[in-house]
Amino acid sequence: MNWLFGHFQSIKTATLPSCVYRDVLIRVDDETLKNCRRVCQSFKEIIDSQSFWIERAQICNLEHCLPPREWLNSQKTLSQQELDLIGGEAKFNIKNMVLSRKGYSKFRPYEIHRNENIQFHKNKYNLRVREGGDGICVEPNDVGCEPDDSVDACFAFSYRLSTIGNFVDLEAIGIDGWVLDYVRPKIRISMSVCHRNDCAAEVLLSAELNYQKRQIKHRENEDGLIQQRANEPRRMSVHRSWDQWTEANWEKMSLEMTDYPSGLRHLYVSVIGVDNQFWKGYFGPKIANMEIEVVLPDEVRLLPFKEDEAKDEADTRPYRETPPNRHGIFAVPFRNRRRLGEL
Known part of the structure; x- marks a missing residue:
């Protein structure tokens, strides 16, 4: 040029x-x-x-x-x-x-790089990561389970609740507002999951539609346990658990959002995982190949605008997440802190 x-x-x-x-x-x-x-x-x-x-x-x-x-x-x-x-x-x-490069194609919000750690992925893909126990690590596809050619590397969870979440601005990837409001296409989310055959584990895949950038309507339990909530128009989830000494083969886990209200523009997808035997290390569930797809109906048609009956005040203002407190550290508002010697 x-x-x-x-x-x-x-x-x-x-x-x-x-x-x-x-x-x-x-x-x-x-x-x-x-x-x-x-x-x-x-x-x-x-x-x-x-x-x-x-x-x-x-x-x-x-x-x-x-x-x-x-x-x-x-x-x-x-x-x-x-x-x-x-x-x-x-x-x-x-x-x-x-x-x-997304639009109406099936796309991956992030790739898992075998030789990098979770912090690298968090920074590269702007993920929301909450780690418990020993945190989340990157592993090959065959640690304590059967290998699968479709999986190159995976995230493995630990003995306390950990979360990996990603945000998708639907308009930014080319899904128009009028399509979301009056067509309301299916939003499909899927991923590959597995576990170690020597340890019980469970995983929860959730997706929710919101009004604000990086808004989260539902949060993890403070007690460290996975809570299975009833599905709602704006939120869907699917749960999978494995007992100890069961076959450890990779399988698909998916959900589909359909009957959601109009006016929503932002998608938040989260995966919560934990091992159920409290073993030190990375004996929890494994996830890989997260995929998202917006699917238009075969027939060209429009639907009436659908009001959101669950919309509240939090949906109308810009969202700002408060980071979790570190254990043993008192949270003091910055404006009230004083240097030593100051009155």
Whole structure:
């Protein structure tokens, strides 16, 4: 792209048809493309067009991130009354789908790197990690269990309750607000789970939809035990436990969110695990291959807006999580602390 910027002052955009610039822009990397958008108005118009991003998805082999063709053409299928519900236009944010590499594809919010620790994963993927006992470690796929070719490495839990949570901004990955409000597609979450055959263990996979970034509606038990709550419109969970000396084969664990209220934009997925024999080390459940997928219905249709009967004051203000206190340390508000010698 250097030649394009270097000679841009000497080339009038009118001297070349826009399709020439389009053919160049559609093949540059994402970061360069963001800079190109600032060059001139004609570049901005090319890059902001939906057809540009559809073609870019085809060139970059990212068509799996896009909605099915029936939904891309839903402007022609939906009635005028239905279109009025969503502001008159069934427009998809193809740009965010392509840039995030997620959209309507099955994607992994994080990968497990065999030679790194949990702190590395927390920082790299912005995970919410709460560790008990000896914490959470990264292991190969065959420690105390049968190996599986689909699992390269896994997280293994310890003898006290530990949590791994990840946040997904659904609009940021290309799922439009009108889709979440009036289509309410299925949200599928799955992962591979296993345990050591010599130790009893249990794991809880939960997902909840929220209004605020990094908001958490339900928290872990303070008593260190896994609590199985009844499923609610905004929250789903599935539980799995194993007895000692049972077969330790990798298996799938999944849940599906469907009948949720309108207005929700943020997804929080958490995994809580613990071994049930209180053994020092990493004898708890093992998890790997977390996957999330937003699935549009086969039939193009809209639903009435669904109010959230459980919405409360906490849903209406920006969310800020208070970190847990360290054992033996008194939590003193910062504004009340004084240096020695001060009155």
